[in-house]
Amino acid sequence: MKGKRIIFMGPPGGGKGTQAQRLEDTFGIKQLSTGDMLRAAVAAGTELGKQAKAVMDAGQLVSDDLMIGLISERVDQPDCANGFILDGFPRTIPQAEALESLMADKGMPLDAVIELRVPDELLVERITGRFACAKCGRGYHDTYQRPKVEGVCDACGSTEFKRRADDNAETVVSRLEAYHRQTAPVLAHFEKTGKVHVVDGTKDIDQVTADLVSILEKSTAAG
Numbered sequence: 516m517k518g519k520r521i522i523f524m525g526p527p528g529g530g531k532g533t534q535a536q537r538l539e540d541t542f543g544i545k546q547l548s549t550g551d552m553l554r555a556a557v558a559a560g561t562e563l564g565k566q567a568k569a570v571m572d573a574g575q576l577v578s579d580d581l582m583i584g585l586i587s588e589r590v591d592q593p594d595c596a597n598g599f600i601l602d603g604f605p606r607t608i609p610q611a612e613a614l615e616s617l618m619a620d621k622g623m624p625l626d627a628v629i630e631l632r633v634p635d636e637l638l639v640e641r642i643t644g645r646f647a648c649a650k651c652g653r654g655y656h657d658t659y660q661r662p663k664v665e666g667v668c669d670a671c672g673s674t675e676f677k678r679r680a681d682d683n684a685e686t687v688v689s690r691l692e693a694y695h696r697q698t699a700p701v702l703a704h705f706e707k708t709g710k711v712h713v714v715d716g717t718k719d720i721d722q723v724t725a726d727l728v729s730i731l732e733k734s735t736a737a738g
């Protein structure tokens with residue numbers, strides 16, 4: 516069985532989405548987020564999709580068994596033939612164990628668990644500094660990307676800017692706390708397998724990609 520099968524973890528604002536997209540393009544592997552898998556199964560009206568819809572319509576959380584079932588179906592599809600990047604799962608140790616046993620049953624062991632690591636202070640600065648042109652949507656940053664002429668949008672000349680309400684420091688800090696609370700035990704669990712790789716997410720975007728590619732090229736589980 517060929518392919519790259521990885522779990523990718525990274526904090527909000529850490530650049531995980533951009534990097535996952537680049538890995539998709541480089542290796543022809545598919546990024547699988549739990550939200551996307553759920554929506555796709557519901558839209559396709561599969562048996563598991565119907566179950567998931569019923570659970571979500573009732574305002575409940577999708578069970579681990581159901582999510583594992585969805586992952587099981589999803590990774591067998593042709594677009595995952597070269598592998599996948601799992602994003603947003605597992606979030607607990609029982610989920611991690613269920614996933615490992617599923618992949619073992621399929622003869623498709625995980626190759627790597629990658630943690631994109633960025634210090635909280637830097638993430639807070641990155642996220643809270645974001646703002647955008649109110650007219651054309653061009654993105655800016657207080658520190659890293661100010662308009663060329665102060666107070667005037669480079670793209671459209673508008674002088675009105677806006678910030679997302681949830682980009683304030685308090686919200687960002689609480690999102691980061693939730694992220695650490697969730698990922699720390701899962702990472703500790705995977706540490707035992709020797710498959711965890713930490714990537715320094717403070718480097719520039721191309722260097723982070725290069726580091727990720729190098730890890731993926733080296734890590735291939737037997738199976």
Ligand SMILES: [Zn+2]
Pocket residue numbers: 648649650651652653668669670671672673
């Ligand atoms: Zn503009």
